Each structure stands twice: as structure tokens, then as C-alpha cells.
Amino acid sequence: MNEKGAGDVEPLTEAELRLAARNHGMPLEALQYPVTPVGMHYLLTHFDIPVVDEAAWRLRVEGLIDRPLSLSLDDVRSFPAATRALTMECAGNGRTLMSPRALSQPWVLEAVGTGEWTGVPLATVLGEAGVQDAAVDVVFTGGDRGIDGDIEQSFQRSLTVETATESGALLAYELNDAPLPPQHGFPLRLVVPGWYGMTNVKWLSSVEVTDRPFTGYYQATSYNVRSNDDEPGEPVTRIVPRSLMIPPGIPNFYTRVRRVRAGPCALAGRAWSGLAPIATVEFSADGGETWAPAEVDPPTLGEAAWQAWRHLWNASPGDHELCCRATDQAGNRQPLRPEWNTGGYLNNSVQRVSVEVIEG
Amino acid sequence: MNEKGAGDVEPLTEAELRLAARNHGMPLEALQYPVTPVGMHYLLTHFDIPVVDEAAWRLRVEGLIDRPLSLSLDDVRSFPAATRALTMECAGNGRTLMSPRALSQPWVLEAVGTGEWTGVPLATVLGEAGVQDAAVDVVFTGGDRGIDGDIEQSFQRSLTVETATESGALLAYELNDAPLPPQHGFPLRLVVPGWYGMTNVKWLSSVEVTDRPFTGYYQATSYNVRSNDDEPGEPVTRIVPRSLMIPPGIPNFYTRVRRVRAGPCALAGRAWSGLAPIATVEFSADGGETWAPAEVDPPTLGEAAWQAWRHLWNASPGDHELCCRATDQAGNRQPLRPEWNTGGYLNNSVQRVSVEVIEG
Numbered sequence: 167m168n169e170k171g172a173g174d175v176e177p178l179t180e181a182e183l184r185l186a187a188r189n190h191g192m193p194l195e196a197l198q199y200p201v202t203p204v205g206m207h208y209l210l211t212h213f214d215i216p217v218v219d220e221a222a223w224r225l226r227v228e229g230l231i232d233r234p235l236s237l238s239l240d241d242v243r244s245f246p247a248a249t250r251a252l253t254m255e256c257a258g259n260g261r262t263l264m265s266p267r268a269l270s271q272p273w274v275l276e277a278v279g280t281g282e283w284t285g286v287p288l289a290t291v292l293g294e295a296g297v298q299d300a301a302v303d304v305v306f307t308g309g310d311r312g313i314d315g316d317i318e319q320s321f322q323r324s325l326t327v328e329t330a331t332e333s334g335a336l337l338a339y340e341l342n343d344a345p346l347p348p349q350h351g352f353p354l355r356l357v358v359p360g361w362y363g364m365t366n367v368k369w370l371s372s373v374e375v376t377d378r379p380f381t382g383y384y385q386a387t388s389y390n391v392r393s394n395d396d397e398p399g400e401p402v403t404r405i406v407p408r409s410l411m412i413p414p415g416i417p418n419f420y421t422r423v424r425r426v427r428a429g430p431c432a433l434a435g436r437a438w439s440g441l442a443p444i445a446t447v448e449f450s451a452d453g454g455e456t457w458a459p460a461e462v463d464p465p466t467l468g469e470a471a472w473q474a475w476r477h478l479w480n481a482s483p484g485d486h487e488l489c490c491r492a493t494d495q496a497g498n499r500q501p502l503r504p505e506w507n508t509g510g511y512l513n514n515s516v517q518r519v520s521v522e523v524i525e526g
Numbered sequence: 527m528n529e530k531g532a533g534d535v536e537p538l539t540e541a542e543l544r545l546a547a548r549n550h551g552m553p554l555e556a557l558q559y560p561v562t563p564v565g566m567h568y569l570l571t572h573f574d575i576p577v578v579d580e581a582a583w584r585l586r587v588e589g590l591i592d593r594p595l596s597l598s599l600d601d602v603r604s605f606p607a608a609t610r611a612l613t614m615e616c617a618g619n620g621r622t623l624m625s626p627r628a629l630s631q632p633w634v635l636e637a638v639g640t641g642e643w644t645g646v647p648l649a650t651v652l653g654e655a656g657v658q659d660a661a662v663d664v665v666f667t668g669g670d671r672g673i674d675g676d677i678e679q680s681f682q683r684s685l686t687v688e689t690a691t692e693s694g695a696l697l698a699y700e701l702n703d704a705p706l707p708p709q710h711g712f713p714l715r716l717v718v719p720g721w722y723g724m725t726n727v728k729w730l731s732s733v734e735v736t737d738r739p740f741t742g743y744y745q746a747t748s749y750n751v752r753s754n755d756d757e758p759g760e761p762v763t764r765i766v767p768r769s770l771m772i773p774p775g776i777p778n779f780y781t782r783v784r785r786v787r788a789g790p791c792a793l794a795g796r797a798w799s800g801l802a803p804i805a806t807v808e809f810s811a812d813g814g815e816t817w818a819p820a821e822v823d824p825p826t827l828g829e830a831a832w833q834a835w836r837h838l839w840n841a842s843p844g845d846h847e848l849c850c851r852a853t854d855q856a857g858n859r860q861p862l863r864p865e866w867n868t869g870g871y872l873n874n875s876v877q878r879v880s881v882e883v884i885e886g
Contacts (some may be wrong), residue, residue: 177537183622186543187634190550193572193709205565205707206575212779215566262543269780274547314779347565349553419572419674420629449810451795461875 172201172351173203176265182272191276198278199438200467200474201251207350208280208363210256210271212321213312215349216369223353225337229305229375232296237461238351239339245286245294248336250359251467253438255282257362257389257402260513268510275410280436280471281324283357284442289331291333291373296517297327301375304330306356306366309369315383323367324380325358332361334470337370338465359470360404360440366409391507405440407474407500408514409492415521424519431481436472437462440493446493447475454457454502454516460490480525488519536625540798542632547715551636557772557796560640560827560834561611564702565698567710570616570631572681572744573672575709583713585651589665589735592778598618599713605646605654608696610716610719611827613640613798617722617749617762620864620873624639628870635701635770635877638798641659642716643708645698648693651733657687661735664690665742666716669729675743684740688814693829694719697730719830720764720800724749751867758877765800766862768874769807769835769852787886791841796832797822799854806853807835813847814876820850841883848879 168356180456196206227235229234256277260266261418263275272279308321325335332450335358339346346352351368358365364384380386390399412434414473437444443465448457460477493499504513538546549570557568575590580599587595616637623635642686652664668681685695695718699706708710710729718725724744741744746836750759772794775786797804803825808817820837835850853859 177539178543181781183538183546183632184634185634186546187551187632189822190546190569193548193571193575195576198577203708205569205710207551207565209565211553213777214773215553216555217558272543272547274544276547283750312776312779313785318776318785325853348556348559348563363737408739413574416672416678417573419672420545421541422548424675426680437858520821 176267178272179269180454182269185271189271191273192279194347194410196265196412197410201282201342202279204344204347207281208256208277209349210277211310211349212314213310215250216309217348218309218353218369223427225354227291227295228372230298230301230377231375233294233362235291235295238520242286242337242339242354245290247284248287249282249284249410250336251280251282251471252357252359253278253470253472254363254366255339255408256511257511258380260515261510262512263515264506264510264513266451268508270510271315273400276320278410280467281341282343283336284343285336285397288335288337288356291337292331297375300377302378303327303376303380303382305374305376306367306370306453307372307374308367309371315387317383320475321367322380322383322384324385327375364402365367369446374415376524382497386481388509389511391509391511393507395508402511405438405510405516406442406496406512407437407439407444407492407498408491409437409500410517411435411488411490413521424521425479426521426523428481428483428523429526431479432476433479433488434474434476435490437475437492438472439492439498441498442494442496444473444492445495448491449477449479450462450489450491451479451486453518457491483523484526486521486523488521489516491516533772536627538627542629545631549631551633552639553772554636554770557770560724561642561702562639564704564707565699567641568614568637568707570637570723571670571709572674573670576711577667577708578669578729580713584731585714586732587651587655588608588732589662590658591735592658592735594621595651595655598694600648602697602699602714605650607644608647609642609644610694610696611640612717612719612830613638613830613832614717614723614726615765615768616786617724617871618869620875621870623875624864624866624870624873628868630870636768640827642701643696643698643702643713644700644705645696645799648695648697648716651697652691654865656752657735660737662738663687663736663740664732665734665736665740666727667732667734668727669731671871675747677743681727682744683725684745684833685725686743687735689718705798711770722762722765732784748869749871751869753867755868762871765798766872766874767797767799767801767804767852767854767858770796770849770877771795771848771849771861771879786881786882787882788840788841788843790884791839792836793839793848794834794836794851797835798832799852799853799858801858802854802856803829804833805853805855807849809837810849811839811846813878814849817851843883843885846883847883847885848874848881
């Protein structure tokens with residue numbers, strides 16, 4: 167990458183630019199916070215952020231259940247509450263580091279954040295409604311509406327009944343001890359521990375239990391991993407492991423290349439996986455040729471949130487490419503290079519941070 | 527603009543992409559809120575967002591003053607407070623709509639927001655310090671440090687003594703009735719009514735009164751309007767008029783083209799100018815060929831915040847380019863097309879919203 171921006175990434179289109187100007191990642195220095203302050207958590211809005219009138223709003227629970235429900239926000243708040251720290255990541259995080267690039271929200275590596283979500287367990291509400299034996303899927307409909315894949319639609323996603331009741335999913339009305347901000351789904355959203363961001367339907371308006379698998383656009387067409395457009399694809403589900411470092415030193419405003427003084431440099435970051443706790447994080451100062459183990463904290467925020475790591479690097483003058491690599495307890499390890507797919511999903515290849523070390 | 531993104535905008539560079547992934551605009555549907563909710567206000571960080579230890583932090587007031595000060599946050603809060611609603615806009619808003627494009631943060635039109643800022647009037651603190659007769663400039667230093675224009679520097683800007691004492695500037699410690707979020711300058715920032723965003727130094731560490739004009743990079747080199755690199759340039763100061771509309775109907779996820787049902791369509795938006803209150807807003811449904819007057823509210827949030835406007839448009843089937851145009855009471859009117867400059871500043875040419883109207 168140089169001052170004119172030549173590098174590994176193909177130039178962006180106007181449509182990608184419009185998305186990049188609206189949506190935003192978490193500046194990576196915010197990895198310093200165990201819980202991401204509101205406004206720094208990544209945010210992707212498929213259509214528009216709706217304004218929801220709390221007084222008129224109701225959550226409908228319907229379909230293959232014994233007792234259809236229509237719940238006000240006070241009704242939802244009257245159930246016993248739970249609070250969970252969840253690391254949320256967009257399935258398209260890292261998309262622009264794949265080539266050729268899928269045309270969608272042009273994330274680099276910032277599409278992540280950890281929130282403390284408070285709400286009622288989804289299992290509680292489904293228990294109250296009484297899910298019938300023939301039930302297969304639970305379909306969640308959001309209040310945002312628009313056009314994608316030439317289809318006019320509200321944003322909808324589904325979970326199997328098993329995942330809906332056993333994943334620890336919440337219907338959340340608070341983020342970081344305050345009512346949900348409009349952009350994060352006020353008054354109520356779904357959050358599912360360990361699943362990618364598209365799962366967590368915002369501005370929730372209905373929960374419908376169905377007798378067949380849901381085949382809506384964002385379930386069966388988008389958010390599927392395909393090596394070509396003719397494949398049915400594998401659905402995106404749980405978060406694959408990733409580690410990120412707080413970029414050390416100070417940045418160049420335009421290129422974001424870092425300047426570090428030679429000598430001991432305390433590196434730190436976070437690592438997470440929706441498949442298992444993180445087992446190891448490794449650090450490389452030579453672009454992934456050689457690796458050293460980093461110190462990794464246990465999952466102090468709970469099982470579905472990132473774990474802190476740190477490593478003391480002895481920075482020597484010159485240009486370096488710093489990398490970090492996580493492996494989870496199920497043996498899933500970040501690859502050195504992306505594995506391409508048509509939608510630009512699940513690119514958890516290692517972070518690469520360009521650093522110029524100068525005499526201290 | 528089409529699905530593949532071909533349009534008026536040249537493809538973005540990798541460095542611009544990195545900036546776009548970090549910084550963010552205000553999604554234009556947030557024009558519905560008189561005061562922008564935290565997290566939707568635009569945000570540009572030149573370097574990194576620093577973590578400031580409130581207990582250790584002090585504001586130094588120094589230079590050509592009778593009584594140098596070192597103020598804790600409690601000291602700052604002990605002065606009589608003022609609250610002001612301010613519309614803040616980046617001087618580079620609209621940059622990507624100029625061609626050839628200046629290589630910097632690639633804003634489209636979203637780099638704006640209105641906050642309710644609470645703090646101590648800067649004039650109060652300068653009065654307490656006792657500005658000496660030989661004083662010329664007041665230099666504000668932020669806690670963010672990095673490299674720009676090949677110079678390692680902290681972010682710094684200045685105001686003349688006259689502007690510092692008579693502009694209504696605040697040293698703000700609250701945004702929307704809560705402590706400043708880290709990304710908006712915790713624990714203290716400068717906010718100057720009617721001036722572009724770069725004026726409002728975040729993470730303020732010192733205020734220095736000097737006997738000569740400040741010539742730092744962000745004062746004399748960057749943020750100057752030039753038709754070529756050899757000109758000294760005219761400094762960017764107060765905000766020129768702009769109006770924006772809430773994009774009507776529903777969006778296409780990727781292209782952001784709007785779909786509207788034929789029939790009466792209630793359009794609304796906001797307009798502002800740092801030079802004078804808004805006098806008129808006009809609306810065009812034909813790309814600026816013909817204009818109709820919109821209804822404009824008085825400045826209900828105070829003199830330095832945007833004014834609401836609305837217009838009932840009878841949408842007929844077909845493709846339309848919707849525009850709005852503000853004129854302030856000093857006679858400044860938005861141009862139809864950008865006036866180019868090297869830095870991509872002050873592009874207040876009219877907003878153009880592509881709309882597909884279908885039978886209702």
C-alpha cells in the first residue's frame with residue numbers, strides 16, 4: 167500500500183462507497199475496551215434504521231404455538247431478565263481482503279464489537295407460547311424493509327427450534343445498561359451467542375413458529391458460502407475464530423501505516439470463536455513466517471465474548487508486518503490466506519498490520 | 527449508478543477504504559431526529575481514539591495569560607455550565623462528489639450530526655486566566671497523535687482571540703446529557719458554533735494563548751481551499767449552507783436507490799448554515815431543472831443548529847432525481863454543481879437522490 171493507495175485491494179465501486187459511508191466498523195484501538203462503548207460497536211443496516219413508536223409497538227408470537235402472544239415492551243420486560251456479554255461479528259468481516267471481491271458492504275477487519283445485552287431468554291417466551299410438536303423453524307421478522315436480490319422484503323432470518331431454545335438466545339431491550347439505541351434495534355432485537363451478526367434481527371416485530379424450513383432471501387440465498395453461483399451453498403451460522411491486535415504506535419492519517427519506536431512494545435488484543443473457547447493466540451512480526459505464543463486470558467466475560475491476549479515484542483528498526491493467529495479448543499485455526507467464496511463470507515485469515523519501526 | 531457500481535465516482539483506493547471502514551457518517555434517515563442519537567452522529571478521527579485517564583487528566587491553560595491554570599474535570603465542571611445544540615459537519619462532506627477526488631476520508635453526504643453539548647463557555651475560562659493585550663491566537667491541542675503531511679504531530683487547531691471569546695465556543699464535557707463518549711473527545715473537547723468539524727478539538731489537553739498566528743499543519747496546510755497546490759489557500763472556517771432530505775420510500779440494499787409508491791409523498795429534512803439562519807429551502811423532482819418552495823421551520827434548536835423543512839411531493843411513476851437547495855439569510859445559496867478544490871472541501875452542491883416511483 168502506498169500514498170496513492172495501490173495495494174492488494176481492487177478499487178471500490180460507487181455503491182460500495184455509499185454503503186461504507188453509512189455503515190461502520192469498530193476502530194481497532196477500541197479493542198482496549200472489554201465491552202465496546204456505544205457508538206464504537208460495528209453497525210450494519212441492510213435497509214434503513216426505522217423509527218419505532220414504543221407505545222404502538224408489539225411483538226407478535228404466532229404460528230405453531232398453543233398461545234399466540236402480543237407483547238408490549240413492558241410485557242417483555244416483565245419476564246425474568248438475563249444479561250450476556252456477546253462478541254458480535256459480521257459474516258462479511260474481511261470481505262475486501264478477498265479477491266475478486268464480492269460487491270456488498272466493503273468491510274476490512276473492523277466489523278466486530280462486544281456488547282452487554284439484557285433481555286428475556288427466547289426460550290422463556292417460546293415456553294410461554296407453547297411450541298407444538300410439529301414445529302421446525304422459528305422465523306424472526308425485523309422492522310426494516312427494502313429490496314435485495316430484486317425482492318422487496320422485510321429483513322427476516324430463522325433458527326431451528328432446537329437452536330432457538332438451547333443456544334442462550336435473548337430478546338434484548340438493553341445494550342450496556344441502557345435502552346437499545348435506535349440503530350441497534352430499539353425497542354427489541356434478537357441476539358444469539360456465537361452466531362454471526364445477520365442472525366441478530368433488529369427492530370423485531372414478530373416471531374413465527376413454522377412447520378417447515380424457512381427459505382427467505384437472507385436465509386437461503388444470501389449468507390450462504392458458495393464457490394460458484396450455481397451451488398446451493400452452506401449456510402453461514404457460527405463465528406469462526408479470529409484474533410485482532412490493537413495497532414501499536416501511532417498511525418499515518420491517510421495510509422494508517424503505524425510508526426513504532428524501537429524497543430519493547432507491549433502488544434495486546436482480543437480473540438474469539440463461536441465454536442469453542444480460544445485455546446491459543448500466536449504472534450508473528452514477519453508476516454507469518456515465524457510465530458511466538460501470546461498470553462491468553464480465560465473467557466472472563468462469559469463463554470460468548472472475546473478473550474484478551476498480550477505479547478511483548480522487541481521491536482527492531484525497519485518495516486515489519488505484524489500478524490496474530492487464534493486457535494480454538496475445537497482445533498479451528500485461522501488460515502494465513504483467505505479461502506474465497508462468492509459472497510465474501512467467513513474470511514478469518516490472519517490480520518496483517520504494517521509497522522515502521524524507528525530508532526527510539 | 528447501476529448494480530455494478532458504475533457511476534460518477536472514480537473507484538476508491540485501499541487507503542480511502544481503510545478510512546471509510548473506521549470513520550462513519552450519519553445514515554440520512556437519522557435526519558428524522560432533531561438531536562442525533564449517540565452513535566449516529568458523524569465521526570472522523572484523524573489518528574487513533576485515545577483512552578484518557580480522567581483522574582490523571584488536566585487541562586493546561588497557558589501562554590500569554592495572567593494566571594496559568596491546570597484544571598481537573600471537576601474544576602472544569604465547577605464553572606457555570608451552558609448547553610448548546612450545534613450542527614456539526616465535516617469540511618470534507620461531499621468530497622467524493624468532486625472529480626478528480628482529493629485522497630482523504632471519502633465522504634458522500636453523511637458527515638453531519640446535531641448534538642446537545644454541555645460545558646463551560648471558553649470565554650469564562652479565558653476570562654479566569656486573564657488574556658494579555660499582546661495575545662493574537664488561542665491554540666488547542668488534542669490527545670490524538672500521528673503522522674500527516676509527513677509530520678509527526680498532535681492534532682492542533684487555533685482560533686483568534688476574538689473568535690475564542692465571542693463565538694459562543696464551549697469546552698464541552700457532555701453530549702446529549704451524558705459524559706462525552708470516548709470517540710467524541712472524553713473528557714473534554716472544544717465546540718465552536720457554526721464552524722466546521724476540524725475546529726472542535728477532541729481530547730483537549732491544552733489551551734495556549736500566543737502572540738502570533740498559529741501555523742500548524744491542520745491550520746495552515748490542511749483545511750485550506752486551493753485551486754492548485756502552489757496557492758497559500760483560504761482557510762476553512764464557518765459552515766456554508768446545506769440542506770438534506772430523508773431519502774423517501776425504501777432502499778435497495780446495495781445501490782441505495784429508493785423505491786417509492788406513486789401518490790402523495792411527504793418529504794422532510796434539515797437545513798443549516800454557519801453564516802446565517804436558513805431563509806428558504808427549495809425542492810426539485812427533476813434533478814434541479816425546476817424548483818418548488820418547501821416549508822421551513824424557524825431555528826427552534828437555537829441559532830447554531832439545523833432547521834427542519836418539509837414538502838409534499840406528488841410522486842408520478844418513473845425514475846426521478848430528487849434535489850433540495852437551501853439559501854441562508856445572508857444570501858448564500860447551495861450551487862447545483864461542486865466548485866472543485868484540491869482538498870475536497872466545502873462541497874455544498876445540492877443533494878441528488880435517485881428514486882424509482884412505482885404504481886401504488
